[in-house]
Amino acid sequence: MRPYHQIPIFECGEPIIAIPLELFAVESPHPYEKLGAPYGDRSPYYLRQSVIENLLQAQNYLNLLHPNWHIQIFDAYRPIAVQQFMVDYSFAQAVQDRELTNVELSPNQRQEIWEAVYAIWAAPSLDEKTPPPHSTGGAVDVTLVDDTGKIVNMGSPIDEMSERSHPDYYANSDRSQTQKYHVHRQLLQDVMLKAGFQRNPREWWHFCFGDQMWAWLNNQSNPANPVTAHYGRLP
Template sequence: MKPYQQIKISESGEPLVAIPLERFAVESPHPYVKLGADYGGVNPYYLRLGVVKALVTAQNYLEQLSPGGKILIFDAYRPVAVQQFMVDYTFAQVLQERGLRKENLSEPESQAIWQEVYQLWAIPSLDPAMPPPHATGAAVDVTLVDEEGKIVEMGSEIDELSPRSQPLFYAQDSSSEGKKYHANRELLHQVMLKAGFQRHLGEWWHFSLGDQMWAWLHEQANPGDNFVARYGRVAESG
């Protein structure tokens, strides 16, 4: 169990609604669909109504600070089955990159790799008390594009399994590139925070509003206050 999963959920019943993609930049086809993930006919570019409204607000803030810039929606609502697919995919990628074979791993070696994977990915749990953040429709992975439509450099790829994914990785970097990466990450953070989102402590691209992680991050910033999540796992048909 991760710390944020201890937060209670009081489900609001707010619906998933389509993100108005014309207001944003978007990858097409969806990055995980390209890898083979099956969304079961569900559109991944959906979020809870209140989260979509906040995302539009964040885009409006960005336009004030960086005219012509857009928030790029990398991933939004993610069914648990897709969460499982990406967890398994990442594990297989780690093995491939290290020249390892699953059947040759000892149990401690296998567990060590799974621990690395779960530093990045939430466990694809069906427990209603511990939903993966994206399965709630309250978490979104985003980056920025400039006025020319080019992806803004952040110093690491989204979903990169490395220390560079830490939001403040470049905070003390005195090089010109490091300063640029940090400034770009801070711009993204600024517009999302102002719209009500909270940033994942280990992923510069992951923001949430209304889920357990969001509530837990608020509690860390406001000791003594008891925050409750208003979005649990979205019921999946089939």
Template sequence: MRPYQLITIRECNEPLLPIPPEIFPFVLPHPYEKLGAPYGERSPFYLREGVLKCLLTAQEMLQEKRPGWRIQIFDAYRPIAVQQFMVDYTFRELVQAQGLFLETLTEEQRQGILEQVYEFWAVPSPDPATPPPHSTGSAIDVTLVDETGQPVPMGSPIDEMSPRSFPDHFANSEVPDEQQFHQNRQLLSKIMVMAGFEQHPQEWWHFCLGDQMWAWLVNQKNPDMAAIACYGAVA
């Protein structure tokens, strides 16, 4: 169990609403749907009502700082079944990358690879008290595109399982390109946090608002606040 999963959830029952594609460009085809993730009739481009309002605020702030730039949506709502699919997919990919075979893994190897998987993927828990963040409809993976619609360089792709994914990985670099990566990440983080979101400590692209991780991060900054979560898993 991760520390943020100890946060109390008091579900507010806000609806999931579609993210408007006329305002926010989507990464298409959706990367997890392309792999065969079981969304069924659900869409990954949905957020809780209050979270969507704050995302719109972040977009307005971005326009003030960089006219024509937009927040691009990589992923938002993720059913628990999709979370399980991606955990299983990542596990298989790591097994193959390490020159191993699923059929002959030792228990020690299996546990070691699972630990690597869960460094970047939340456990697909069906327990209402410990939902994966994206399954609440209040976590979102985003990047930026410029006025021409081209991706703004961030120094590493979304979902990369490496130290480059940490938000401040390039903070102390003296390489001009890497300094620009850091500035772009800082811009994304600034507008999202000013709009009410909190940023995942290990992922430059992941932001949340109102879920357990958000409340835990808020409490780390303000120990006297005792924030709780208002979004649980959406079936």
């Protein structure tokens, strides 16, 4: 259970629609599709209608500050089967990175790796009260692309399972290069929050609107006006 799972969901029935990719930057083919994630007849580049409208606002805010820069859509809607695939993939990758094999893992090693995986990845829950954020169509993973078409360096890649993923990891750095990473992360946060999103406290790239995490973060910062989630898990 995550803290935001306490938030009740009152599904509003808003449709999930295609992201107008021509207005954003996008990685093609999709990074998880390249790994073999089972999207079936679903597209990863879909979101709830209001989430897309907010993304367009964020893109407009970005252009006021940096003409010809773009928000890059890394990942959006994620069926439960894809969530399960990526959790399993990340566990296997972490085992490989430690130069181990699954059969030789000690119970403590196995637990440590699973804790690292679930620090980044939501559990692929089928419980309608605890949906993974991306499975609601209300969460999106994004970064920035500059006016030369180059991905802006944020100091760590999306999905990295380390403390470098924490949004403020470089906040107190005294090195000019790493200070730039924090400035870039702040820019991304500023344009997204101005458009109504909330940012995952553990991931600089993950933003949400309308789901449980969004409601929980709103309520943390504005307890006098609590809100509930209006996006649940999509079928």
